Amino acid sequence: MNQTEIINIFTKKTLGLTFVLSAAAFAFGQEKVGISGTVVNKNNQPVPYASVTFSNKTSKLLSDAALTDEKGQYKLDITPGNYDITVEAIDYKKSVVNKQIATAGSIGALSIEPEKSSTNIKTGDIQAVVITAQSTKPYKVELDKRTYDPSQDIVSKGGNLQDVLSNVPSVSVDTDGTVSMRGSSNVKFLINGKPSALLGIDDGANALQSIPADQIEKIEVITNPSSKFEASGTAGILNIILKKSKKTGFNGSVIGTLGYLPQTNLNANLNWRKGNFTWFLNGGGGYRESKNTSRNNDYFNNAALDDDLVKRDTNSETKSKNNNYNASAGVVYDITEKTSVNASGTVRTFDSENFGNIDYAYTPFKNPFYTSNRSTFGTNNNLAFQGDFGLDHKFDDKGQNLSLSLSLQRSRSYNDTNIDDTINSLKDIINQNTINKTVIGKVDYELPIGEMSKLEAGYRIDINTNDYSNDVRESTATKPLDFLKPYTYDATYKETFNAFYLQFKSKIGKLGYQIGVRDELSNVDINYLSLNPNPAKNSVITTKNYNNLFPSVYLSYDFSKDNQLLLNYTRRIDRPRSFFMIPNPNYSDNQNIFDGNIDLNPSYVDSFEFGYSISKKKFTLNPTLYFRHQTDDTKMLVYNILATDDNGDIINPKRIESHTKPINLGTDDRYGLDFNFNWDATNWLKFLGNVDLFGYNTKGSTLYDTFDKDGNPIQAVANFEGKGFSTRARLSSTIKVDKTFSFQLQGFYRGGQKTAYQDRKDMYAINFGASKTIWKGDGTLAFNIQDIFNTRSMRSTTYTANSVRDSYMQWQPRQFSVSLTYRFKQGEKIEQTKKKKDINSNATGDDQQGGPM
Template identity: 35%
Template sequence: MKFFKILTFLSVLISTFSFAQQGNKVTLSGKIIEKTSGLPLEYATVTIINPSTSKPVSGGVTDSKGEFKIDVSQGSYNIKYEYISFKTIEIKGKNISSNTNLGTIALEDEAQQLDAVEIRVEKTAVDIKLDKKVYSVGKDIMVRGGTVSDVLDNVPSVSVDSDGTVSLRGNESVRILIDGKPSNMGNINDALKLIPAETIDKVEIVTNPSARYDAEGGGGIINIILKKGKNQGINGTFVASVGDPRNTGVSANLNFKQEHSNFFTSIGYNNRSNPGNTKIDQQNFDQNGALKSILNERRKNNRFGEGLNANFGIELLLNKSTSWTNSLNVRSNKGGNKENVLYYNYDALNQYLNTRQRYNDLQSTSENVDYSSNFVKNFKKDGHKLTADISISQNSDNDNSTIEGIILDNNEFVSSERTRKNDKQQRNLFQVDYVLPIGKKSQFEAGFRGNYVKNITDYQVEERKTASSPFTNIDEFTNILEYNENVTAVYTQFGSKINKFSYLAGLRFEDSKIEVNQLTSTIFKTKKYNNLFPSLFLTYEINDQSSISLNYSKRISRPRDRFINPFASYTSNVNLFQGNPDINPAYSDAFDLGYLKKWEKLTLSTSLYYNHTTDSFEMVRKERGDFVFTPVGTPDVIVNGEIVTVNDGEDIKTPVIVNTFFNLGQNDRFGFEFTLNYNFKKWWKLNGNFNFFNSQNTGSYTYINSKNEEVFQSFNRNATTWFTRITSKVTLPYKIEWQTNATYNAAQKTAQGSNKAIAAMNLAFSKDVLKDMGTISFNISDVFNSRKRIQDIQLPNTNSHSEMQWRRRAFTLSFTYRFNKKKTDRDQKPKQNNNGNGDDEFMG
């Protein structure tokens, strides 16, 4: 309640400020562009100087359109126009007696040098805006030779944990888009590890999206924008990289632009190996709390992959106001994971008994084809346009694994299984957006979006009872699931600016139809629901350098096929994952209070946020009976990590644990975040991000176990944690660039234990060669080999300590060559709107 009182007070305060009067002042306005391309220059500086004292009396920076407005008292001034790496223009003795439009000012590019340090001042890698953050991948030498997962792990507000799961402000319920469209590559976290970083232009982070965006994603939206060349003539970039562990890759980004057309292509090949390891020390106790056995597990993974990514496109300028872009994206990847697990077994006195080995050889292939078409019609009035988008994509993922288990001490057979999973997905997306400016300070928008997905998963598990017997099917796991998701949406929003106060109000309607067809068991379930998703954004410009905003939006998180398949997926015969076909979507109300302040060398963005989620997803572990088998020829056997002494032929029983999802009562997440860019010197840039949040669950789960007993589990918990990331980029003598990235994730309590803190650092160096047409880069990922997920878990009969490292420290050397394209060239913005998810919000 206190939080809502604060929001109400600030809302009233903002409204009051909007009626403040400026007194006897006049307004200067104008626009600053780049002379060679005519593109607007965002964040260019305008300084109003008193000619008698040579001291600034006022000033401001340009917006995304290159425009500025500055309030000054009447008088005579010198006016200076500046933008880093461009020649400064100064107009002296300008007499200002009334509101004056200074027209369009064109700045020319300029390179500077100071002593032995070359100053190549370029726009910061992180562009902070009030409604979102834009991360330019090309500015970051840390990710060269890496993947999209590496890119996201450098983006403010975003973190990628040790197994590749992406979260935004600590919230894993985040929507990840590629060019404004949902990915069609199956598991998105796995897909991000396959796409080379060199194919990415920038990443947009929208923590509280408006009605224009999909309502999917309770934690916000991450939009990954692929490169599309826009420079005039024939130009491009080639990148080659090698690394240890194995990281070989080559890529090319080319485009050929003429007056009425632009051909662009990106082609990349990579061959990678990511060795990792896991350590688990587990103590097992009996019902009286006495130590019964000790299990030490050591796991080594060797994940590998080889992939080809190609994108071909053409943009046709049909006339001065109409463009049509078509592109075809093809991805082909094959790889796998060779996992060797050793279980060292000890008795209650810590005396060695034996070692069991479990070897899993996983082979996988993935094929993805995506066709996109974008049509843009610009009308006579600036900003008045109509866009239409079509995207048709198909994806196929095939996984095959063989799992063998033996006792190493005597080579005794334990188990032999093999699994097969064939996943096919088709996605059709259609979208139309219309934007109509009304007057000079208002804008109306409306649009339609249809997203239709069909996914079929064919899953099979087989086993053999002895080393020489044939494989037989396990009916409990083998199944075919068809999942269809059809979401049709329409939206409208209206924004306007009144003096320094602006607002954007929107409403989105989504009609959802979800079909879960379990073809093997003939279970057919259809869920239909429709929802309204309102959004409201209020902004007050305190002055030209600072703004404050108050935002609200309603979001949804839909359960996917894995969450709702009633058939269990096989990890072992006593530890299963099973979906819940009755699980419902979760709904979130997101509030965000933001403040943006710009100084000459510093940009600061702060945010106070609160998310209230109902029916949030939570995983529960429950037992569903015993697994029974009869050992032969040994008095001591290992069952689920425990030593059991039996007579020959005696049945052994061990509980089967099922992991499944259910709808929790609610989750409340409250946090504070700030992001800053600091140009400490012309040769030194700093970027920092800090996020503190508290997550509180309220809810419980009750089920009937195999003994017909009612089991109650409380999921009430309160967890607080924080993380921070600091990036430093320094230009050293001899044209060497040095970048350091340091992250710290604080410790966090969980429902069953705690996660330890993680500190890690990356380093990168680069040097330009061949008259600045080439660049050599060297980076070290995880310098201290410390990026590990360390957990302590306490259960009624088990205590365990685990350390999991998804991949170890890596070294990468890369070479970049550019032709007909300078390092400081700024690509023109695409005329397409990335399916409504790439444009700036209208905030006046």
């Protein structure tokens, strides 16, 4: 792709959408005048960081607010009119005066009086003023989670959610886009505390790449979620908090990115806050190309082929062109000081074209060497909608709250693939359509008990329906195009979860505790109808019911402020993915086939953590010892069979098919030390690191059907047992050259793991990023290189009864990008809502919770 084509894609596909979003700015324009003033106490001394609110007597939409600086001064652009001016500051009495503002200039000094005994204020109601500046610590430890702030992550600027997750402590992203925490890929994703249509179409790398890094405010890493959270996700929960500005007036930013492999992105974040209304509008789109390379070398030790095949080399390269767009809009309206309602909507599209080539090289024992080629062209079209509605009510100012929410989601995915196989004169046409519909309803209630305790309770219902339609047609030189019956089916997967939770938290001296229990009633219905001529496999109706209790216990002991011990235990569940349970969910390569397993059941994990956290001005240290015991673990069984036709007869000439199938088997124990730290070594040098030293002990073996050297069916044993020790490590170093320029180096390493079934090799990668602030702080220019030495690839050796497979896979080669961010109307960040000084308060997003600190 030449430079002209890249520029055309950038302008035609993304620039227009962002201009539409940015045009909203003109709707907020008013003729305003610039005013200034000061806030002083009775001794005429300046009062810093006081909240000054201008409430327009005619229209609340014209109201605005400001925050005084360290000299007690403030400036504001405001529409002329009659205003009630409210001044508030911690340890001072609230003051209200009325002024008519007609012209620009100073309105003079506003005086406030101190509280009668500000030093003796007990737990009670205060008017909170929240001052937010750039955090010096990108990583923060709390009782039940760890929070990562990506704003200082230079390497990911201009990237997407997948790029950001690659830098989050305790989180790893494999070369195929699979996200894992502490070595387990059973991670539950939430957006603002709820499952989201942004990730609802697919759970792979495509979904992660559709969320721009610029829209992410923070990521909560919850390795041991409490009973308040849904119990699925044995590895833990990643809660992605998207930006929602608290700044008054109109604020926003626009970011554009150009990169190679060719990529273009343009995104806008717009916010408007006036009076009782808060609006936001975020969206954008982009174009991206990707290149996936994989190699499999299969060595057969007893192949039952006429020509005695002893080796099959498979080389695959897939290139894709992707377009994605997303837009979110919402409003929050404060009905009263204690009650507010909110509504938001999200739409996301993802389209791709995929070009693939698979080369097979066969090395027989008797006959000459020969090759085969399988070329693929596929299109993918995804569309998702989501609507969220909520109501929040405070019964009083002591923390008794009720929250109601409803989320309606729908997504659909159309996938069409055309495959040509040269040596067998085969042509396959595959059409895969999936429609997902989800309804989530929640009720959460909080009741403070005394000064140090809180009771929480809630109910949640999830109804999730997936409709699958899979048509596979095949033609040969001797057979016209017709359905490949074992792989043509319609299926409906429906799951309904009802959950109730109750938890209590309190504190006795320096000891904090939280105990809770969650009860989940699960119902799964699968209706599978296939064209398979085998009556036992052409129609399956299955219903599964589960009722499980999931307790959680948290303990903390405070030695001093920001210095504490943490101990917790939780029980979790790993529910099979829906497409894992469809008997034949995937057919894209007639020699490498993925089989579903309708008999797959959930697995369960008991998780323990014992950690220590200390946070000082220059550093934060957080070592955590952990142990996880998982039963009925889901493992991937790889086996070989002789290919058969629709009637079950062995194909002549004989052909070997390699199958992969998920099964429940044995136990899996993980234990280790997860050590996270950040250190501001000097004013110009900072480090952020994560080291996970872990051991594993896997048990389980099973029988499976295969064939002997004469082609006769036999049973063999797959042994998954293995134990050992490995390492994962990440280190980022940020160097600040001056106030406007910084650069960052980041290294990643994952040690190898070995079992009797598979030997996975180690992997490492190094990234680079640079950032320059321009336009007096309103702009940022960033540059980054992902995988400088092109080493991020996955290598493994897998052993079966009649073969050994060496595998290599690289999801993306080295790539680089440059991005430009522009921010406008950056107002002061102010909250006027009443808050309570409560050691239990820690509300961040939906479904979030605090804990004894």
